[in-house]
Amino acid sequence: MSDSPLENLIDHFKQYLPLEEEEILALKSRITERKIKRRQFLLQEGDVCKYFSYVQSGCFKMYSVDEKGFEHNLAFASEDDWISDIGSLHKEIPSKLYIEAIEPAVVLQISKGDLWYLYTNFPKFDRNFRVIIEDKFIALQERLLQTFSSTALERYESFIKQYPQLANRLPSTQIASYLGVTPEFLSRIKNESLRK
Amino acid sequence: MSDSPLENLIDHFKQYLPLEEEEILALKSRITERKIKRRQFLLQEGDVCKYFSYVQSGCFKMYSVDEKGFEHNLAFASEDDWISDIGSLHKEIPSKLYIEAIEPAVVLQISKGDLWYLYTNFPKFDRNFRVIIEDKFIALQERLLQTFSSTALERYESFIKQYPQLANRLPSTQIASYLGVTPEFLSRIKNESLRK
DNA sequence: CGCTACCCTTAAACTAGTTTAAGGGTATTT
DNA sequence: AAATACCCTTAAACTAGTTTAAGGGTAGCG
Numbered sequence: 001m002s003d004s005p006l007e008n009l010i011d012h013f014k015q016y017l018p019l020e021e022e023e024i025l026a027l028k029s030r031i032t033e034r035k036i037k038r039r040q041f042l043l044q045e046g047d048v049c050k051y052f053s054y055v056q057s058g059c060f061k062m063y064s065v066d067e068k069g070f071e072h073n074l075a076f077a078s079e080d081d082w083i084s085d086i087g088s089l090h091k092e093i094p095s096k097l098y099i100e101a102i103e104p105a106v107v108l109q110i111s112k113g114d115l116w117y118l119y120t121n122f123p124k125f126d127r128n129f130r131v132i133i134e135d136k137f138i139a140l141q142e143r144l145l146q147t148f149s150s151t152a153l154e155r156y157e158s159f160i161k162q163y164p165q166l167a168n169r170l171p172s173t174q175i176a177s178y179l180g181v182t183p184e185f186l187s188r189i190k191n192e193s194l195r196k
Numbered sequence: 197m198s199d200s201p202l203e204n205l206i207d208h209f210k211q212y213l214p215l216e217e218e219e220i221l222a223l224k225s226r227i228t229e230r231k232i233k234r235r236q237f238l239l240q241e242g243d244v245c246k247y248f249s250y251v252q253s254g255c256f257k258m259y260s261v262d263e264k265g266f267e268h269n270l271a272f273a274s275e276d277d278w279i280s281d282i283g284s285l286h287k288e289i290p291s292k293l294y295i296e297a298i299e300p301a302v303v304l305q306i307s308k309g310d311l312w313y314l315y316t317n318f319p320k321f322d323r324n325f326r327v328i329i330e331d332k333f334i335a336l337q338e339r340l341l342q343t344f345s346s347t348a349l350e351r352y353e354s355f356i357k358q359y360p361q362l363a364n365r366l367p368s369t370q371i372a373s374y375l376g377v378t379p380e381f382l383s384r385i386k387n388e389s390l391r392k
Numbered sequence: 393c394g395c396t397a398c399c400c401t402t403a404a405a406c407t408a409g410t411t412t413a414a415g416g417g418t419a420t421t422t
Numbered sequence: 423a424a425a426t427a428c429c430c431t432t433a434a435a436c437t438a439g440t441t442t443a444a445g446g447g448t449a450g451c452g
Contacts, residue, residue, distance in 0.1 A: 126319060
């Protein structure tokens with residue numbers, strides 16, 4: 001009904017402990033909406049990460065670049081997801097990561113200071129972000145496990161199952177980088193999996 | 197001074213928001229101390245994980261077993277660390293993991309129900325566990341990155357730097373499984389790195 | 393329109409890491 | 423004291439995934 005720019009974010013919190021009116025107001029006054037173009041960066045290596053960003057629309061990748069110049073995708077974030085280099089944000093140290101828009105996007109950003117304010121004054125945010133992070137931790141652990149115990153083909157197939165929307169939206173190059181293989185090898189894998 | 201069995205745990209929380217007397221009492225009445233023998237399990241595949249465990253002494257490994265019967269170490273936990281299959285604990289689903297003592301150990305355990313009680317009645321626990329999980333998330337992300345962008349030798353060397361105590365305490369087999377290589381290959385690596 | 397920049401594929405040569413097999417050392421159990 | 427179970431190493435054959443190179447497709451842009 002309302003077309004408040006926070007509508008999606010407020011709904012997002014309903015999965016956890018839903019926000020009361022005063023929490024919504026406190027949140028609202030501390031959030032900045034930003035439109036981001038394709039290929040624009042939310043974060044670049046060497047900078048300190050300043051924001052926790054909620055993705056309202058569009059899609060991002062977070063990656064590092066190794067000494068040889070190759071990119072390694074750590075995470076994608078699309079609608080209704082969060083993205084940030086938490087380590088850099090918390091410890092205020094330069095990041096080793098990039099966060100870049102793969103598609104034009106709209107994000108809602110909270111600065112570290114404002115996030116701390118919310119944590120201190122409204123314990124519900126501690127709770128909600130604890131659960132959000134726990135879910136991310138669980139997913140990351142599952143992924144690390146897969147990296148150790150599955151072949152590239154198995155990892156590809158389970159990526160497709162888990163993120164069917166992303167599988168169509170993203171170029172194969174990006175998926176290969178997320179799976180930890182070269183685009184050439186991913187191409188071979190896809191071919192073999194068809195011939196079965 | 198005090199030899200209360202919770203001394204270490206109370207000190208542990210001093211890194212974050214230190215506990216007040218009433219929080220300590222609430223915690224104390226909800227914690228169970230258990231002595232664990234070498235090779236004894238805190239969790240086995242198929243069981244629902246019931247506890248969040250604080251390691252007071254000794255050392256554990258958390259691992260999965262693949263279809264071929266190989267173990268893959270996801271994490272070690274020694275003194276002053278936490279261990280649990282958070283996914284299984286939260287969602288009350290059967291775990292795919294094992295948690296096994298590598299050395300005789302003493303743990304302080306909190307059940308899910310008691311943890312929920314503490315979260316609801318003392319927001320400080322939400323805060324403290326949020327930060328604990330965030331730190332674990334950061335470390336896990338770093339490790340995944342390394343898995344993608346470094347050779348086994350580089351990963352071995354940074355494991356040694358990061359956990360010098362564990363490097364001496366643990367058999368190489370266990371370290372190999374944590375690094376995601378075979379014990380045979382780790383042995384070759386160590387040899388080559390000496391000859392330089 | 394033609395140009396440039398991506399993106400995807402194929403294939404051959406290569407390499408990091410596995411598999412299999414064997415032998416020796418040293419705790420732990422009997 | 424012998425037996426069993428781990429643990430570590432070496433080495434040769436193998437394989438999953440990389441590297442390099444080349445060609446073709448297509449979308450955005452001057």
